[in-house]
Amino acid sequence: MSLNNQVLDKPISAELPYVEANLSYLVPMAEKPVNYTYEPPLGIPRTNATYQTHKLPIYNARSISENISLDREGFAFTGHNTNVRNFYDEDEVRRVYYPEAEQLLKEVTGGTKVVIFDHTLRNASQSKPGENNIKEPAKRVHNDFTAKSGYTRARLELAAQGIDDIDVLLKQRFAIINVWRAMSTTGYAYAQPIQESPLALCDAQSIAPTDIVAGDLVYRDRVGETYGITYNAKHKWFYFPQMHRDEALFIKCFDSAEDGSARFAGHTAFEDPTSPANAPPRESIELRTFVFYPA
Numbered sequence: 001m002s003l004n005n006q007v008l009d010k011p012i013s014a015e016l017p018y019v020e021a022n023l024s025y026l027v028p029m030a031e032k033p034v035n036y037t038y039e040p041p042l043g044i045p046r047t048n049a050t051y052q053t054h055k056l057p058i059y060n061a062r063s064i065s066e067n068i069s070l071d072r073e074g075f076a077f078t079g080h081n082t083n084v085r086n087f088y089d090e091d092e093v094r095r096v097y098y099p100e101a102e103q104l105l106k107e108v109t110g111g112t113k114v115v116i117f118d119h120t121l122r123n124a125s126q127s128k129p130g131e132n133n134i135k136e137p138a139k140r141v142h143n144d145f146t147a148k149s150g151y152t153r154a155r156l157e158l159a160a161q162g163i164d165d166i167d168v169l170l171k172q173r174f175a176i177i178n179v180w181r182a183m184s185t186t187g188y189a190y191a192q193p194i195q196e197s198p199l200a201l202c203d204a205q206s207i208a209p210t211d212i213v214a215g216d217l218v219y220r221d222r223v224g225e226t227y228g229i230t231y232n233a234k235h236k237w238f239y240f241p242q243m244h245r246d247e248a249l250f251i252k253c254f255d256s257a258e259d260g261s262a263r264f265a266g267h268t269a270f271e272d273p274t275s276p277a278n279a280p281p282r283e284s285i286e287l288r289t290f291v292f293y294p295a
Helices: 060-066 089-110 149-160
Strands: 016-027 034-036 050-060 076-080 113-122 176-182 199-202 212-218 222-227 238-241 245-253 267-269 284-292
Touching: 034 060, 060 076, 076 089, 089 113, 089 176, 089 245, 089 284, 113 149, 149 176, 149 222, 149 245, 149 284, 199 245
Parallel strands: 034 212, 050 238
Antiparallel strands: 016 050, 076 245, 113 284, 176 245, 176 284, 199 238, 199 267, 212 222
8 A cells, every 4th residue: 555656647736626725834034943842931932933824725635645645745645444542542542553553654655664753632622731742733834854853853763762773774765754643532433524724735846945944943952953834836735624533644744865755745734714613623643753664
């Protein structure tokens, strides 16, 4: 079930149904963008960046999902049943979901080794910064890693997991791939699909190198680096509406290969104009993983 190198049988075109929505882009700036993950010291702004919204079409990619690949567009989609009953149960996620996702990624990518290094739950109604680890949907166009931080984060996380031969692993091709899934507290059998704040994905082929801007992401104990993305009228955006818990979305956030394969896929949550006014808050989980390809 490789979603990496598929033949394009059906063109991605403007004939697809779409919604129009505002996406929040980084405004070009002279200095390096800085974002704090916590409330910074008095007098220091949470971020020095500014953002501007642009109203754009976001195409429904469900009908062409089999013709979208991680190595071309930078994202992919598949049906996949999970045995997890409660995604808010940390132990169950690690015990049940991590092995499921590891096997799925090997099937999807052809990778020979998968290392899952963290996961994030998102639910705006339950997010309590400083009290729990549940976050709100991220509504700025971004990519989670840069050409630099893909390597530094890999070295950090592999060492933390006690993995040997890190230097050897990092010399072969590897990617950082997010596995994104809907979850729900409304009951396993009757779980609601996502209606509010779905995820939009930008075709990596439509992103110019000059559109991506490295910025510091400041944690209490370290400084990471992510890409903000500036507006380009050529960007092509897609989404998979009404995602439910037995579907999985894959987002390429870094690839060490520089052979023309997609390396970074911009993405963001957005306000869907077709979402019901009383739609429940989006509940989703994303795993961040290293996928190592055959040497």
